[in-house]
Amino acid sequence: xxxxxxxxxxxxxxxxxxxxxxxxxxxxxxxxxxxxxxxxxxxxxxxxxxxxxxxxxxxxxxxxxxxxxxxxxxxxxxxxxxxxxxxxxxxxxxxxxxxxxxxxxxxxxxxxxxxxxxxxxxxxxxxxxxxxxxxxxxxxxxxxxxxxxxx
Numbered sequence: 001x002x003x004x005x006x007x008x009x010x011x012x013x014x015x016x017x018x019x020x021x022x023x024x025x026x027x028x029x030x031x032x033x034x035x036x037x038x039x040x041x042x043x044x045x046x047x048x049x050x051x052x053x054x055x056x057x058x059x060x061x062x063x064x065x066x067x068x069x070x071x072x073x074x075x076x077x078x079x080x081x082x083x084x085x086x087x088x089x090x091x092x093x094x095x096x097x098x099x100x101x102x103x104x105x106x107x108x109x110x111x112x113x114x115x116x117x118x119x120x121x122x123x124x125x126x127x128x129x130x131x132x133x134x135x136x137x138x139x140x141x142x143x144x145x146x147x148x149x150x151x
Contacts, residue, residue: 008032020049027100035101040065045096053088055079057097065102070095 010032015022024044030036043060046069055071063073071079083090 038104047094051094
């Protein structure tokens with residue numbers, strides 16, 4: 001009988017002390033999946049820690065990969081307009097992505113593609129206790145935010 005290969009996770013890249021600055025630094029060295037190989041850098045979330053609104057996108061796009069900030073590409077421009085129309089200052093919102101690395105596909109120029117669910121699961125295993133995707137689904141109030149929206 002053939003033994004199954006061990007399941008790779010991002011758990012070993014999560015620091016013992018899980019402050020936001022330490023997690024932001026640790027995510028840059030994450031090798032929990034192969035997305036890091038073609039990405040320029042990991043893109044960590046930004047915004048106030050006690051934000052009342054948290055917006056979670058799927059993954060960084062090519063502009064986010066280059067600039068190192070979430071929602072700075074075309075989707076970010078649309079988000080900025082939507083927030084402005086709603087009277088919400090983006091500086092008051094925490095924005096992040098479920099997957100922290102850009103998934104590069106060669107098609108003549110840089111372009112992104114939708115990450116497979118396995119990549120979501122790997123990144124979810126990396127989140128600090130109390131902030132995993134599973135925990136947020138079970139208890140969205142654990143984020144201490146008024147609104148959580150998956151984009």
